Amino acid sequence: EVQLVESGGGLVQPGGSLRLSCAASGFTFSSYWMSWVRQAPGKGLEWVANIKQDGSEKYYVDSVKGRFTISRDNAKNSLYLQMNSLRAEDTAVYYCARDPSQSSGPRLEFDYWGQGTLVTVSS
C-alpha cells in the first residue's frame, strides 16, 4: 500500500524557516517524480515544487522561487521542503504527492497524496 506521511509543520514567525519531510513507503520511491502541493485555509490547491527521480531537476512556482528548496533522499525514501523567508501567505496545509511518471519527464498529475502538514506563518 502506497503511503506518504508528512511532518515538520507548525507555527513560525514571518521571516522564519521550516523544513517539511515526507516519508514514503509501499512503492519504489526512487522511480517517481515527487511534488509538494499546498492549500491555504478555505482555499484551493496550489502546486509548489517538484523533483525528478534522481534529484537532478527541480521546478518551483514563481511565488516560492529563491525561498523554498525541494530535495529528496532516495536511501531514506524521503522528500523534503526547506522553506526560508516565510510569509503570511505561505500559511497552508502542505501535501506531499506522487507523480505517476516513472520516465524522465513528469506527467504533472498526482496519484497519491499524504494527509498534509499545516504550516502557519504568524507573529
Next chain:
Amino acid sequence: DIQMTQSPSSVSASVGDRVTITCRASQGISSWLAWYQQKPGKAPKLLIYAASSLQSGVPSRFSGSGSGTDFTLTISSLQPEDFATYYCQQANSFPPGFGGGTKVEIK
C-alpha cells in the same frame, strides 16, 4: 501561466442526480487534464487523468470528457459519498495549475 476556470463554483443536487462540472483552460492543453475529489479535512483523490481515463478503483459513475480548452466531469448518478469539492488541474505545462473548485452539496 495557464489559468483554469471551473463552473459552477457550487451545485446543490440530490442523490441519484446527474451532475456536470465544467473546466476551461486559458489556452489549449490537448487532453492533459486531471480531476480530483476532496472531502473536508482530507487529501485530494485523483479521479480522472488524461481528460477521460478513469483512475484505478474509481467508480464508473465518474466520467470525463473534452480536449483543447473545454472539459467536463460528469457524475452519472450522485451517491451520498460523492458530496465533496472537485478540482480540475492542467498537466500540460509548468506550473501545473488547478481550477478554483466546485463544491457539490446536498439539496
